[in-house]
Amino acid sequence: MSVIDGYPTTALSTATVRARVPIGMDRGRPVRADMISFEGLADSGEHVAVQVPAVAGRIPLVRIHSECLTGDVFGSKRCDCGPQLDEGLDAVAEDGGAVLYLRQEGRGIGLYNKLDAYVLQDTNVDTFSANRMLGRGDDERQYAVAAQMLRALGLERIRLLTNNPEKVRQLREYGIDVVDVVPTRVHSNPDNERYLWAKASLGGHTLAVS
Ligand SMILES: Nc1nc2c(ncn2[C@@H]2O[C@H](COP(=O)(O)OP(=O)(O)OP(=O)(O)O)[C@@H](O)[C@H]2O)c(=O)[nH]1
Numbered sequence: 001m002s003v004i005d006g007y008p009t010t011a012l013s014t015a016t017v018r019a020r021v022p023i024g025m026d027r028g029r030p031v032r033a034d035m036i037s038f039e040g041l042a043d044s045g046e047h048v049a050v051q052v053p054a055v056a057g058r059i060p061l062v063r064i065h066s067e068c069l070t071g072d073v074f075g076s077k078r079c080d081c082g083p084q085l086d087e088g089l090d091a092v093a094e095d096g097g098a099v100l101y102l103r104q105e106g107r108g109i110g111l112y113n114k115l116d117a118y119v120l121q122d123t124n125v126d127t128f129s130a131n132r133m134l135g136r137g138d139d140e141r142q143y144a145v146a147a148q149m150l151r152a153l154g155l156e157r158i159r160l161l162t163n164n165p166e167k168v169r170q171l172r173e174y175g176i177d178v179v180d181v182v183p184t185r186v187h188s189n190p191d192n193e194r195y196l197w198a199k200a201s202l203g204g205h206t207l208a209v210s
């Protein structure tokens with residue numbers, strides 16, 4: 001039996017769809033998509049999914065995106081989250097599947113702590129050391145809720161869009177059949193080069209950056 005963060009992976013409870021709301025998604029063309037909320041998730045976050053109907057002959061594509069207010073909403077160039085979210089929505093609109101939007105701001109430490117970490121990073125501290133200087137873990141995310149959401153959506157056999165091997169490992173531990181891992185593109189700019197370098201060199205991400 002596997003254990004993640006002290007909980008046996010077999011003890012994962014069942015979550016259900018609470019509301020399924022059609023949204024008019026425009027990815028350069030109209031795309032049928034639903035925004036979905038859930039009951040019974042393993043933590044109290046208001047995690048949501050955007051689901052696009054399956055495409056015949058294709059295994060659904062899933063992107064698990066962790067909230068990043070600065071990048072996703074305000075277009076911050078300090079990270080690669082905004083372009084990754086865009087890429088995920090485009091890819092899922094094309095192939096069918098879902099984007100899970102997990103409320104795990106700042107790799108789980110929250111927005112204010114992430115902003116504190118940014119202040120430290122401006123004194124030449126890398127993204128992971130900055131978390132530790134704040135008394136937090138390098139990465140406090142875990143993906144039990146993602147597995148629950150995928151089951152509730154009927155997406156138990158998927159392709160996963162990510163460069164983060166930990167997402168793949170945990171989903172498989174929770175019984176999701178990840179048949180293929182599709183890398184995201186490298187969205188680099190002069191402001192996020194050190195961040196991407198740290199993810200690849202210190203965070204174990206499979207990112208082709210030097
Ligand atoms: N603590 C902290 N969090 C950050 C920082 N920059 C971005 N984040 C958060 O990191 C999360 C995104 O994680 P990433 O490590 O970029 O990517 P990932 O989701 O693990 O991996 P991919 O699936 O390959 O994109 C979001 O929750 C962001 O808010 C930072 O400097 N410090």
Ligand SMILES: [Zn+2]
Nearest residue numbers: 068071079081
């Ligand atoms: Zn970000």
